Amino acid sequence: MTRTPVNVTVTGAAGQIGYALLFRIASGHLLGADVPVKLRLLEIPQGMKAAEGTAMELDDCAFPLLKGIDIFDDPNKGFEGANVALLVGARPRTKGMERGDLLSANGGIFKPQGAAINAHAADDIKVLVVGNPANTNALIAQAAAPDVPAERFTAMTRLDHNRAISQLAAKTGAAVSDIKRLTIWGNHSATQYPDIFHAEIAGKNAAEVVSDEQWLADTFIPTVAKRGAAIIEARGASSAASAANAAIDHVHTWVNGTAAGDWTSMGIPSDGSYGVPEGIISSFPVTTKDGKYEIVQGLDINEFSRARIDASVAELVEERDAVRELGLI
Numbered sequence: 001m002t003r004t005p006v007n008v009t010v011t012g013a014a015g016q017i018g019y020a021l022l023f024r025i026a027s028g029h030l031l032g033a034d035v036p037v038k039l040r041l042l043e044i045p046q047g048m049k050a051a052e053g054t055a056m057e058l059d060d061c062a063f064p065l066l067k068g069i070d071i072f073d074d075p076n077k078g079f080e081g082a083n084v085a086l087l088v089g090a091r092p093r094t095k096g097m098e099r100g101d102l103l104s105a106n107g108g109i110f111k112p113q114g115a116a117i118n119a120h121a122a123d124d125i126k127v128l129v130v131g132n133p134a135n136t137n138a139l140i141a142q143a144a145a146p147d148v149p150a151e152r153f154t155a156m157t158r159l160d161h162n163r164a165i166s167q168l169a170a171k172t173g174a175a176v177s178d179i180k181r182l183t184i185w186g187n188h189s190a191t192q193y194p195d196i197f198h199a200e201i202a203g204k205n206a207a208e209v210v211s212d213e214q215w216l217a218d219t220f221i222p223t224v225a226k227r228g229a230a231i232i233e234a235r236g237a238s239s240a241a242s243a244a245n246a247a248i249d250h251v252h253t254w255v256n257g258t259a260a261g262d263w264t265s266m267g268i269p270s271d272g273s274y275g276v277p278e279g280i281i282s283s284f285p286v287t288t289k290d291g292k293y294e295i296v297q298g299l300d301i302n303e304f305s306r307a308r309i310d311a312s313v314a315e316l317v318e319e320r321d322a323v324r325e326l327g328l329i
């Protein structure tokens, strides 16, 4: 049976992450090796020519699953019929820019994109926001799309999740595939909290295996939370291939499900679980099945974790209040 292609819209398609992302979507890593895709690339006018170049290269790969590529600089067209939208293009912070300026500049991108998704995307649209500040940009887009179920707007903390697994594997000598149930809580920012108290390493409790609270507090958490800045310092440019990889993982897991006994981390609208105020887009431990996710319930949160979750959530509340003040939500 021939399957109908899935329409995948990627914004910021001519950027660094876009260049690392599009080829993997087209080769079947986003949705599955048997799922044909049509790509819809959305750029700003200055990015159109570079996006055309990337599209030429995509053609040159002769990917069997790639059933079409269209390029737009109008969000109303870019999101038409989209089943999956990866919102990567954003306004980076530049010198002298205050947080309010950054939120307001991104509001100018994510508000119209949310409205275009509301008006033109397919009924089953799933949105992943990668562009920073990802959680609050997702909130802005979601607020502009009142007809789309709120839970379809998610923000990427999978890169943080993968970074934390890798650091934990290096510390303990375990294989990354032996590490399960790790959680990133809160914001995709330096306040995020990577939590190993419920994680398992080859079936044993990770915090007990590590048994070194000082390493947790002084090395592990800051290394994971500040990894983006360390990459910028080393590479002279922000994480691109690892960010693209995490975006692929996020959507693949959302669509295809978490493995039995494991969970992942996603930035999602809070339902009030774990004392996180309803509505803000915060990272939680989630399981996924049949294209839907659920927050893992019933975890004991110790004092060490509580303080850190609360600090990151407080930052998200401040960001929400700031964009509310700016009339963006």
Ligand SMILES: NC(=O)C1=CN([C@@H]2O[C@H](COP(=O)(O)OP(=O)(O)OC[C@H]3O[C@@H](n4cnc5c(N)ncnc54)[C@H](O)[C@@H]3O)[C@@H](O)[C@H]2O)C=CC1
Residues within 6 Å of the ligand: 011, 012, 013, 014, 015, 016, 017, 018, 042, 043, 044, 046, 047, 088, 089, 090, 091, 092, 109, 129, 130, 131, 132, 133, 134, 156, 157, 159, 160, 188, 238, 239, 240, 243
């Ligand atoms: N959530 C996460 O874990 C991570 C998020 N990021 C964020 O991802 C974003 C993109 O990163 P890069 O690809 O490295 O940046 P980049 O600057 O290389 O590319 C961004 C692209 O977006 C385009 N763009 C700007 N405004 C647009 C709009 N309104 N519509 C469509 N396209 C637009 C630009 O023309 C440019 O081609 C940044 O905000 C970065 O901070 C990066 C790494 C990890």
Ligand SMILES: O=C([O-])CC(=O)C(=O)O
Residues within 6 Å of the ligand: 132, 159, 227, 228, 229, 231, 238, 239
């Ligand atoms: O700060 C940035 O632009 C990059 C980023 O989010 C990360 O690598 O986690």
